[in-house]
Amino acid sequence: MEVPIILYGSSSLRKHCKEVNDTDDVHQISRMLLETLKKAKGIGLAAPQINLIKRAFVIDTSPLNEDDLAIEKFEGIFINPEIIDIDSKNIIFREGCLSFPDIFEEVTRPEKILVRFQDVLFITHEEELDGIKSRIFQHELDHLNGILFIDKINLINKKLLTSKLNKIKKLSKNQKNQQYANTI
Ligand code: CO
Numbered sequence: 001m002e003v004p005i006i007l008y009g010s011s012s013l014r015k016h017c018k019e020v021n022d023t024d025d026v027h028q029i030s031r032m033l034l035e036t037l038k039k040a041k042g043i044g045l046a047a048p049q050i051n052l053i054k055r056a057f058v059i060d061t062s063p064l065n066e067d068d069l070a071i072e073k074f075e076g077i078f079i080n081p082e083i084i085d086i087d088s089k090n091i092i093f094r095e096g097c098l099s100f101p102d103i104f105e106e107v108t109r110p111e112k113i114l115v116r117f118q119d120v121l122f123i124t125h126e127e128e129l130d131g132i133k134s135r136i137f138q139h140e141l142d143h144l145n146g147i148l149f150i151d152k153i154n155l156i157n158k159k160l161l162t163s164k165l166n167k168i169k170k171l172s173k174n175q176k177n178q179q180y181a182n183t184i
Helices: 026-040 062-067 131-144 155-160 162-176
Strands: 044-046 056-060 075-086 090-097 100-110 113-118 124-129
Touching (some): 026 075
Antiparallel strands (some): 044 056, 113 124
């Protein structure tokens, strides 16, 4: 089931999300996130972006793999994700976000991370991530703590975005007036 993606300006994007537990329908959360992400042709989507204040996100690198075969094709859900170690080396990468249509900005983040997360069966995994997967993981994990990528760009660049951001906020207000049919 595809659902609307919450735009910048909504308070949902600033909430600290709650742990997912076995009373949650993780299969449905997973399906909603993946189907919505695929329709939007994005590479990552966090639960608060579809108005679910839960600690879960999905990654799908296939839109990037279509342009560059060197990029590993990966699709998956991360439940209760956390970063348990970071490498000291930082890199700059141009990020976008489905809650910020048409905005792309350079963000500095660690290149490699060690992560822990659960799958849909609540089995815990630990994995070392680098490259695009590491980058998306960090961007999406921020969403679960109410942090957005524009919080991480330099102030001058942020100033230059003011009118674009105000336009998105306006769209977000209109969106608020629509009915959401989330069933979880
Ligand atoms: Co995002």
